[in-house]
Amino acid sequence: MRATLEQGLPALGMGLELIEPLEAFSRMLLEKNQVMNLTAITEPRDVAALHLLDSLAGVAGLEAGTVVDVGTGAGFPGVPLAIARPSVRVTLLDSLGKRVDFLRESCRELGLENVECVHGRAEEFAGERRERFDLAVSRAVAALPMLCELCLPLVKVGGAFWAMKSVDTEEEISASKAAIKLLGGHIQTVSDYTIPTTEVVHRVVRIQKIGPTPKKYPRRFALIKKQPL
Numbered sequence: 160m161r162a163t164l165e166q167g168l169p170a171l172g173m174g175l176e177l178i179e180p181l182e183a184f185s186r187m188l189l190e191k192n193q194v195m196n197l198t199a200i201t202e203p204r205d206v207a208a209l210h211l212l213d214s215l216a217g218v219a220g221l222e223a224g225t226v227v228d229v230g231t232g233a234g235f236p237g238v239p240l241a242i243a244r245p246s247v248r249v250t251l252l253d254s255l256g257k258r259v260d261f262l263r264e265s266c267r268e269l270g271l272e273n274v275e276c277v278h279g280r281a282e283e284f285a286g287e288r289r290e291r292f293d294l295a296v297s298r299a300v301a302a303l304p305m306l307c308e309l310c311l312p313l314v315k316v317g318g319a320f321w322a323m324k325s326v327d328t329e330e331e332i333s334a335s336k337a338a339i340k341l342l343g344g345h346i347q348t349v350s351d352y353t354i355p356t357t358e359v360v361h362r363v364v365r366i367q368k369i370g371p372t373p374k375k376y377p378r379r380f381a382l383i384k385k386q387p388l
Contacts, residue, residue, distance in 0.1 A: 160184060163207035167355035171215050173243055180242045180269055181211050185205050187265045188233055195257055197233040213354045214239040217298065217323040217363050224293035227252055229281050229310050230300035234262050236323065237296070241266070241274045250275045250292070252284055281309040282377040290371065298323040303335040303364065304387040311342040312372040320344065322364040326351055332364060338388035343370035 164178045185206050188260050192198055200209050214236030216228075223246045228237030231251040232325040241249040251266075251274060253259050261280040266274045277284065295318075303322055310320045324331070332349065339346060347367040377383060 160203035160207040163204050163356050164211065167208065167212040168215075170355040171212070171219055173215065177243055179209075181239060183269060184234070184238055184242065184265060185211065187261075187268065188313075191261050195261070197258065197261065207360070208354055208357050210235050210348045211239050212356065213323075213359075213361060214298070215243055216352050216354055217361065218296060219323070219352075221247060221294065223247055226290070226294045226296060227288070227292045227310075227313050229295055229297045229313070230254070231262070232258060232298075232300075234265070236298055237274070238262070238266070238271075240296075242269070243272050245273055248273050248275075250277055250288075252277045252279060252281060254278070254280045266387055280380060281313070282380050282383065285309075285312040285377050288313060292320045295320045296323065297321075299325070301332045302387065303328070304338040305383055306336065307338050307344065307366065308377045308383050308388055309337055311339075311344050311366070311368060312377050314344070314368045316368050316371055319347065320366045320368065322366070324362045324364060326360050326362050328362060328364070339366055341373070341388055342376060343368055343372045345369045 218236050218240050225248045227250040229252050231237045231253050236250045237249045251262050256278045259276050263276040294315050295313050297306050344366040347365045350360050350366050351360055
């Protein structure tokens with residue numbers, strides 16, 4: 160793991176002082192993974208590349224502001240982002256309480272004071288924190304039209320939603336354009352990147368929030384899933 164991070168972090172313009180906290184989080188993740196399902200990736204070198212470096216590459220360029228990581232799962236990309244950028248305030252949002260408990264414990268052990276861990280569903284969380292965040296991020300959680308309805312209501316006008324996806328998403332992006340417009344968004348860029356130390360290519364779809372989201376969105380999740388915009 161260390162060798163992968165030593166090679167990958169400088170490629171992202173990040174310092175080697177991040178290795179220790181990133182390794183510590185990985186150890187916590189793999190230890191907890193023995194008793195609950197957090198990740199199918201368990202080889203330390205692959206955790207370093209496919210979780211840590213992928214997360215940091217996907218949010219490269221972000222230096223400050225408030226971020227909500229929707230459907231954070233085991234904490235990606237939110238925890239690596241919080242480690243690398245103490246000036247960013249990160250909210251980790253997940254619907255599974257056991258995962259959120261793990262993240263709270265891990266962030267406490269890491270001394271991350273810029274992280275809030277929230278157990279809840281995005282469509283319900285929007286009722287509490289509507290249009291409060293500078294940025295929403297989500298990593299391979301659901302199809303883009305569904306993600307946009309869950310994430311864009313959380314973002315301030317002038318903010319953005321970054322969806323981290325695989326590269327085979329042209330049809331998904333095309334299918335989401337009407338939903339994005341309806342929800343107050345506009346596709347700003349679609350950028351592909353190679354994860355450092357690998358030949359794996361992933362994609363970030365950056366959606367600018369140019370207008371308020373109509374109050375009726377997001378709908379109940381069952382309806383979002385049954386009738387995507």
